[in-house]
Amino acid sequence: MTTHVLVLNGPNLGRLGSREPDVYGHQDLAALQLLLDDSAPAGFTVEVRQTDSESELIAWLHGAVDARTPVILNPAAFTHYSYGLRDAAALVTKAGVPLIEVHISNPHARETFRHTSVISGIATGVIAGFGFDGYRMALEHLARISTTL
Numbered sequence: 237m238t239t240h241v242l243v244l245n246g247p248n249l250g251r252l253g254s255r256e257p258d259v260y261g262h263q264d265l266a267a268l269q270l271l272l273d274d275s276a277p278a279g280f281t282v283e284v285r286q287t288d289s290e291s292e293l294i295a296w297l298h299g300a301v302d303a304r305t306p307v308i309l310n311p312a313a314f315t316h317y318s319y320g321l322r323d324a325a326a327l328v329t330k331a332g333v334p335l336i337e338v339h340i341s342n343p344h345a346r347e348t349f350r351h352t353s354v355i356s357g358i359a360t361g362v363i364a365g366f367g368f369d370g371y372r373m374a375l376e377h378l379a380r381i382s383t384t385l
């Protein structure tokens with residue numbers, strides 16, 4: 237059996253590579269897809285998506301609930317204020333499907349408005365501050381719990 241994992245990225249993350257490289261590094265989302273393809277455990281496929289649209293991100297989470305697809309989510313700036321996204325993410329975890337919140341930077345070491353996440357309270361877990369490696373760590377965790385997926 238193959239487990240498909242959605243790696244969903246919110247606003248401005250389509251600019252990775254050129255966006256604030258001192259904070260987010262020099263790699264873009266295509267590099268993230270390659271990294272996750274390379275590190276995907278046997279039986280796992282990974283699909284990296286990005287949108288600047290809150291409604292599109294919410295629709296993707298609804299799809300994850302319906303298909304019971306585990307999610308690795310970097311909500312980007314929506315992290316800090318989108319109750320609509322939180323409610324959609326809660327549908328995922330309350331259905332018993334894991335959703336891991338990932339941040340490339342460590343928001344707690346940055347501006348005060350980044351210290352609040354409205355997502356963390358309903359996420360399965362949170363990984364922040366490890367660059368792209370955080371996504372790989374999230375995938376590794378999903379593989380470890382794969383018997384329960």
Ligand code: DQA
Nearest residue numbers: 310312313339340341343350
């Ligand atoms: C981010 C942190 C957020 O505060 C910011 O708005 C982002 C990226 C991160 O991956 O470090 O866009 O989620």
